[in-house]
Amino acid sequence: MTTTLPASVELLGRALDYTRARLNDVHGGLLDRPTPCGDWRLGDLLVHMEDSLDAFTEAAGGRVEVHLTHTTEGRVAAIEEKACALLGAWSRPGPGDVLVGGLDLASAVLVATAALEITAHGWDVAEATTPAPVPSDLAAALLPVAHLTVSQADRGVRFGPALPVPDEAPADVRLLAFLGRA
Structure with missing residues (x-):
């Protein structure tokens, strides 16, 4: 995957649009509805999404700290506000590479990874509420990001095993299957 930070920010904007909807x-x-994320309920997923948005926004400042929250009140409004802050933070000139847990990540890859996570969890929310496919152009743009950033070590921890799908399957089906989602 070769990309620039502006291209990754544009991809992030599209991912945020899909997920906001x-x-x-x-x-x-x-909030008690099951999601495709293992034993997580929708409320749990929203907590995770909010924490992820915090981390990706902090990364725009060059370093990520871990913050844990455990409530669901006002989650959707907080996620929408943090999504706007995330896009705004990465739309300004960034720090260059970012330290995340001791790893030095290229900003463009980090922002594209944020777009992937946000889209996957947007789809998870849709599955728990009103199913809506990932737009084909967004899924096609995220496939190389997924192949670059999701390793075998992530399977069973952050993602389920990749599911088999035909090569000619639509991009959204291939993306979700690669992420272990059916």
């Missing part, structure tokens, strides 16, 4: 279907009565 999925979040419109979330309300308090749905």
Whole structure:
């Protein structure tokens, strides 16, 4: 995958647009619904999404700290606000590479990885509320990111095993299958 930071920021914007639309279907009565993420309920997924947005936004400053939250009140509004902050943070001149847990990551790859995670979790939210496919052009742009950033070591931890699909399957089906989602 070869990309520039502006191209990754544009991809991030598209991922955030897709996910924001999925979040419109979330309300308090749905927080106990199961998601495609193992034993996670929708409320758990929203907590994770908020934490991820914090981390990716902090990365725009050059370093990521770990913050844990355990409540679901106001989650969707907080996620939408943090999504805007994330896009804004990466739209400004960035720090160059970013230190994440001692690893030095290229900013363009980090932002593209954020787009991948945000899209995957947007799809997870949709599956728990109102199913909506990942747009083909977004999925096609994220496939090389997934192949670059999801390793065998991530399987069973962050992602399920890759699922078999025909090469001619649509991009969204291939992306989700690679991420262990059916």
